Amino acid sequence: MAEGNDRPRVVIVGAGFGGLACAQALGAAPVRVTVVDRHNYHLFQPLLYQVATAALSPADIAEPIRRILHRHRNIDVRMAEVTGVDTAGRAVRLADGARLPYDRLVIATGSVYSYFGHEAEWERHAPGLKTIENAREIRARLLQAFEAAEVCDDAAERDRLLTTVVIGGGPTGVEMAGSVAELARYTLSRDFRRIDPTKARILLVEAAPRILGTFPDDLGAYAERALRDKGVQVMTGAMVERIEADGVVVGGRKIPAATMVWGAGVKASPAARWLGVEPAKGGRIAVEADLSVPGLPGVYALGDTAQALGADGAPLPGLAQVAKQQGEHLGAGLARELAGGAPVGPFRFRNRGNTAIVGRNAAVFDFGRRRLKGRLAWLLWAIVHVWLLVNFEKRLMVTVQWLWRWLTYQRGARLITREPPDAERP
Amino acid sequence: MAEGNDRPRVVIVGAGFGGLACAQALGAAPVRVTVVDRHNYHLFQPLLYQVATAALSPADIAEPIRRILHRHRNIDVRMAEVTGVDTAGRAVRLADGARLPYDRLVIATGSVYSYFGHEAEWERHAPGLKTIENAREIRARLLQAFEAAEVCDDAAERDRLLTTVVIGGGPTGVEMAGSVAELARYTLSRDFRRIDPTKARILLVEAAPRILGTFPDDLGAYAERALRDKGVQVMTGAMVERIEADGVVVGGRKIPAATMVWGAGVKASPAARWLGVEPAKGGRIAVEADLSVPGLPGVYALGDTAQALGADGAPLPGLAQVAKQQGEHLGAGLARELAGGAPVGPFRFRNRGNTAIVGRNAAVFDFGRRRLKGRLAWLLWAIVHVWLLVNFEKRLMVTVQWLWRWLTYQRGARLITREPPDAERP
Incomplete structure (x- = not known):
């Protein structure tokens, strides 16, 4: 009590x-x-895209709320x-x-x-990235698509299976697209016999004229270049008109795709x-x-x-x-x-810097007056994100896995642990 | 190709x-x-009970089959x-x-x-421990039961929620019961306000006269003592007659329970x-x-x-x-x-030793003539299991987590990530 x-x-x-x-x-x-x-856990959402792309496990970025607060005997936690x-x-x-x-x-x-009023039709085809269940589902679809492509004899269908469309060019979309590209290009590259995972197509679709709209122009332009270098096809000024089970309609043209991820609003x-x-x-x-x-x-x-x-x-x-x-x-x-003192005063936001990661050696930081991009930004991104994790154990676990990944290009959580419903299978 | x-x-x-x-x-x-x-992965089943009891993540004990075999260009993997x-x-x-x-x-x-012909009725109430999905489901039920007990005002129902019954006194049942007991006694002990997790009741039910029937008598007796020391109630010569949504019937008597795990055959x-x-x-x-x-x-x-x-x-x-x-x-x-040589010859099994772990500082080894129990067996168990993992990354990850757990008594994967069906909720 x-x-x-x-x-x-x-x-x-x-x-x-x-x-x-x-x-x-x-x-x-x-x-x-x-x-x-x-939920019974606090989720470190900024790293959820790494769960969706097989780099981390859910438990690496989630800690029981009870555990975090257990020292405060005046706090009760209720799931x-x-x-x-x-x-x-x-x-x-x-x-x-x-x-x-x-x-x-x-x-x-x-x-x-928000799917701009299309929740009912679009969400099941292109899940967003808010929960562990989302991340696990996206991971399963992504990996399952490569498995299906490996045994597919139809060239057009194989291309569809190897196509991932990320909708929305904000930080989440950029992180997701960059991470899927590296998964295909490095991690999976030698594991298949019939398909060449490095030929997988990853599209980032953004309605605005440029990606990372909340960042300064030069950082957005850098991120776009870095994504292209990693093999991501960036489509700006491209409005998604429809999302269907087998692809996305953009600018009147259907892009056949097996994995679609929503990060647009x-x-x-x-x-x-x-x-x-x-x-x-x-x-x-x-x-x-x-x-x-x-x-x-x-x-x-x-x-x-x-x-x-x-x-x-x-x-x-x-x-x-x-x-x-x-x-x-x-x-x-x-x-x-x-406690009988002064009432709550006005809140004033102090900007600690805004950041987005494209992938290995590529990230951007916007500190207001100062900006940072490239390898140094990437290193800073990694340090900041480890440091922000909830406790020492998570920091240790994530650091070990990142070092391992950095050395080997491998990812430790390539598990298809949930069968998507039949209708949704790539 | x-x-x-x-x-x-x-x-x-x-x-x-x-x-x-x-x-x-x-x-x-x-x-x-x-x-x-x-599945797309090889699963290291001997450690699955640690996923079910929040100590490890699924990815720590599962590796893509493609990845394990990717160097062998003559091997094709098909999910x-x-x-x-x-x-x-x-x-x-x-x-x-x-x-x-x-x-x-x-x-x-x-x-x-095998549920001795009762698969249809019993399996959903008392899942076994064969797949990652099983382990995640058991973990969710276990943790959810403590959450439900914390807000339960009815004393009898609270006792039921805090009761776990493990059916079957083989290695899996012993490992599971010991691990649940340590979860309640150490890991969860200080995180609740109304309930005292250390008072949780864990029963191990075995139909035979003693547990660990495939081990020598003295090791079985040791394991039983070690389990009792950890707070597990060991019921031998006790036949499970019925498994229901809210408990188990043993020897004509109903034992109300929220979490039931099957390891009996x-x-x-x-x-x-x-x-x-x-x-x-x-x-x-x-x-x-x-x-x-x-x-x-x-x-x-x-x-x-x-x-x-x-x-x-x-x-x-x-x-x-x-x-x-x-x-x-x-x-x-x-x-x-x-390759044109001699045909496959007869297989001869060489016994490398049989082992089961009760928990911290307590395990048994049967090498045929030699036997080992206690702290040394426990250390050997840990070394052998780390060594048997599929690659260096898994070994590193599991070792780091075990060391952390050993030092802090904490477990890193206390996530309820799947809602059990309504009818099954504790």
């Missing part, structure tokens, strides 16, 4: 970067905290699905019928992929609906400078599910560092406020 | 210990080899389901309609769990049916001393799916080392025979 039954109750929904940082900042405060998440919020009665409703009363509520439920989790507030752009919950939700006392939102404005008046980007800083700020602010 | 289209064709069905060893022994021979397996064998036409039939012609056929398809894969031969005990294919199937020229069987007799006239046990030695023997023999 959490200590101090008379202490104020803080409920945090979502144990991503934002929710976890908020909980940790409340770990020593005289409050009772409950962290609710539908449950939230179905709504009773804002009048100040309680969170769970799928199992339970109610979690709160004095302060923090919504940190992140985002899901996100929208907020449905938390705005729980609160009964009018969602802002992308389904987000508009919040005040102190991250509170207007009109709902004691309710806060942060990270991808919130629309907070930066110093320049523009909405803050949907980045892990934004969520994390907001969580730290809100947790510390609530700790102070609930 | 495999080299030498006029060379004799060897088809090996199954890439377990036996099939893989056979393929590797044929890697330099003037033959064309096709290895068929329904496919075998549906039958045309012994008259000398071809293996695949589910996709293809036929693989052979001059020599090696059946190495292993075994599946195996039977051969259905390969005898493919060949149209009368199966021997446990569905096995009776083979001659040279591992050939009587009456079917050019057809061989080995490992768990074959019934081969030892020097003492008794059937050889279903052990990895038997399969592996048979594979090596048959592969070398076929290489010689097909």
